[in-house]
Amino acid sequence: MPFIRSQGADIYWKVEGDTAAPSLVLLNSIGTDMDLWDAAIPALRHRFSLLRIDTRGHGASDAPAGDYELSMLAGDVAAAMDAADVEAALVAGVSLGGMIAMQLAMDAPERVTGLALICTSATMDRSAWTARVEKVREEGVAGIADLAMSRFLSPSFVQARPEIAASVRRGLLCMEPAGYAGCAAAIRDMDIADRLQTISVPTLVVSGDRDTSTPFVGHGEHLIERISGAQHVMLDAAHLAPLDAPNALADAIIDAFV
Numbered sequence: 544m545p546f547i548r549s550q551g552a553d554i555y556w557k558v559e560g561d562t563a564a565p566s567l568v569l570l571n572s573i574g575t576d577m578d579l580w581d582a583a584i585p586a587l588r589h590r591f592s593l594l595r596i597d598t599r600g601h602g603a604s605d606a607p608a609g610d611y612e613l614s615m616l617a618g619d620v621a622a623a624m625d626a627a628d629v630e631a632a633l634v635a636g637v638s639l640g641g642m643i644a645m646q647l648a649m650d651a652p653e654r655v656t657g658l659a660l661i662c663t664s665a666t667m668d669r670s671a672w673t674a675r676v677e678k679v680r681e682e683g684v685a686g687i688a689d690l691a692m693s694r695f696l697s698p699s700f701v702q703a704r705p706e707i708a709a710s711v712r713r714g715l716l717c718m719e720p721a722g723y724a725g726c727a728a729a730i731r732d733m734d735i736a737d738r739l740q741t742i743s744v745p746t747l748v749v750s751g752d753r754d755t756s757t758p759f760v761g762h763g764e765h766l767i768e769r770i771s772g773a774q775h776v777m778l779d780a781a782h783l784a785p786l787d788a789p790n791a792l793a794d795a796i797i798d799a800f801v
């Protein structure tokens with residue numbers, strides 16, 4: 544399995560798809576891993592060379608103790624791109640993944656040819672994420688599992704696809720608490736809102752009409768108002784859009800960038 548050592552942690556990455564096509568980096572939300580993208584891969588793999596990365600603290604990547612920072616997580620993405628020989632790419636991220644993508648576009652604009660910002664935000668509630676970090680460090684991921692699940696998926700999706708909901712919950716509960724808390728600290732300390740105007744690459748903002756974690760009002764809307772020329776697509780989806788609407792999400796990315 545390919546790992547790259549980055550800033551004291553082994554980061555897991557994987558390349559698939561059409562390696563002669565433009566590169567698309569896929570980033571996961573907090574509490575999931577690169578498998579979040581599985582259902583969208585068949586629609587994306589013929590159009591892009593896909594680089595999936597397990598965000599530090601998630602999946603097969605290491606989960607060191609302590610607070611992480613968005614710039615550290617963006618540095619991990621750049622390290623995985625180096626390891627995969629990807630000079631620059633379109634970067635698509637769900638939620639935390641979108642925050643990392645925006646940070647990378649600010650820290651290393653030469654590595655980013657475009658952004659697909661999916662059910663994400665530049666402004667999360669600091670006190671709520673402070674409480675989440677503390678709870679996970681005291682009680683483990685089980686302490687926030689119900690809350691996280693209620694923000695990931697809508698009741699209608701859970702009823703229609705209980706096996707997917709069960710697998711998301713299992714993944715969450717199997718996580719290292721240090722990994723969840725480290726990334727939750729990066730969300731708590733996020734500081735990108737004032738620099739959104741510096742993003743100059745083509746950007747697609749995707750919202751979910753059933754997303755209660757980063758709804759369009761106050762989140763997607765905030766991004767399109769500040770990122771010059773950003774396009775917007777609203778999907779029939781909750782927060783984890785790649786599970787809820789994988790083909791519509793893939794089509795939106797292909798329509799915007801191919």
Ligand SMILES: O=C(O)CC1=CCC(=O)O1
Binds near residue numbers: 572637639695730756
């Ligand atoms: O609120 C949630 O738990 C959902 C979420 C916020 C950031 C992220 O990556 O997922």
